[in-house]
């Protein structure tokens with residue numbers, strides 16, 4: 001991960017940290033450069049306001065050592081995978097040139113902003129790669145090495161047609177809890193922090209480790225060398 005660039009997309013200020021914060025803490029420790037793209041300021045949320053939620057996201061980004069970006073979209077509850085927003089994501093990808101992109105799963109039964117963000121990123125990363133995409137002429141094409149999806153909430157399990165990847169994040173659990181608590185406006189009623197930690201613990205038990213996160217790929221993944229096979233394991237089900 002040393003020197004690798006990772007770009008994580010979220011619809012709302014807390015999505016990235018709750019969905020895949022433990023993984024980002026781990027890759028940051030291993031020398032990756034992190035960019036976070038947050039497509040709204042959570043201004044339509046029940047708790048917190050635009051300013052507070054942006055502050056919380058900036059605080060979390062600082063803990064991750066990440067650069068945070070708030071690209072201009074239609075905003076909370078209005079994020080749509082239209083051409084303008086997809087090109088906006090593609091431009092970010094061409095400008096930041098990540099090796100790996102993370103995005104929410106596109107499962108239908110969840111906040112529509114999460115679903116739409118998933119599609120925006122999936123389509124945007126393709127347009128970023130195509131050489132003659134109209135509207136992107138000012139930036140060189142960029143092909144990422146992988147696009148992986150993360151679950152924001154328990155009902156967002158995006159297993160349909162996707163390849164799951166379980167990642168051991170046990171060493172990051174305590175830091176992850178602190179990272180999620182940066183979003184204090186979101187942790188007052190429902191205990192989202194405990195929910196995420198419990199899900200990770202359940203996956204960890206299946207893997208035979210402390211805690212794990214589940215990521216997904218839309219297609220097959222390539223193992224570059226047979227040496228990397230030595231770290232692969234099947235879950236203990």
Ligand SMILES: [Zn+2]
Pocket residue numbers: 011012014015111114152
């Ligand atoms: Zn969200």
